[in-house]
Amino acid sequence: MKKKRIHNRKYLVDFRKFLRNNVTSAEATLWNSLKGKKVEGLKFRRQHSIENYIVDFYCPELKLIIELDGEVHANFGQENYDNTxxxxxxxxxxxxxxxxxxxxxxxxxxxxxxxxDIKNQ
Incomplete structure (x- = not known):
């Protein structure tokens, strides 16, 4: 049986590209701190998709996802979606x-x- 691809599914390419080209100021600022392996040589990707979800930042070595939440995440419906x-x-x-x-x-x-902390665990 063929293993199902969960990373960067083809149908999300255009949306991921759109998100990378329309970043929030917080995402742009954090990306400047993470890109180029600036944090102890760890490689990060931005707007990386896993299954049907697009995550803000992803470090493959640590299997770490970093999400930045703005005002849109403060309502009940979005909070439930984020938790799921x-x-x-x-x-x-x-x-x-x-x-x-x-x-x-x-x-x-x-x-x-x-x-x-996660790296050193």
Whole structure:
């Protein structure tokens, strides 16, 4: 039996490209801190898809997903969707960490420290 592809499914290519070209200021700022293996040589991808979900940032080495949440994530329906999504990704063996957008600007070292904590586990 052929193994089912879960990463970067073809039908999501255009949407992923759209998201990469229309980033929020928080995503752009965090990407500048992550790209080029700036955090202890770890490679990150942005707007990476896993199954039917597109995650903000993904580190294959750690199976780590970083999600940034803006105001849109503050309503009940979106919160339920996010929780279901996180549960599914964790069931697939990924680690999911979430931060509010403002953390990127006010306390970026919190994000880097969380990555390093996961790396050192």
């Amino acid at each position: 999504r996180t549960e599914r990704l964790e069931d697939l063996g990924f680690i999911v960490i979430r931060f509010e957008n403002k953390v990127v600007f006010k306390n970026p070292e919190m994000i880097v420290n969380a990555i390093l």
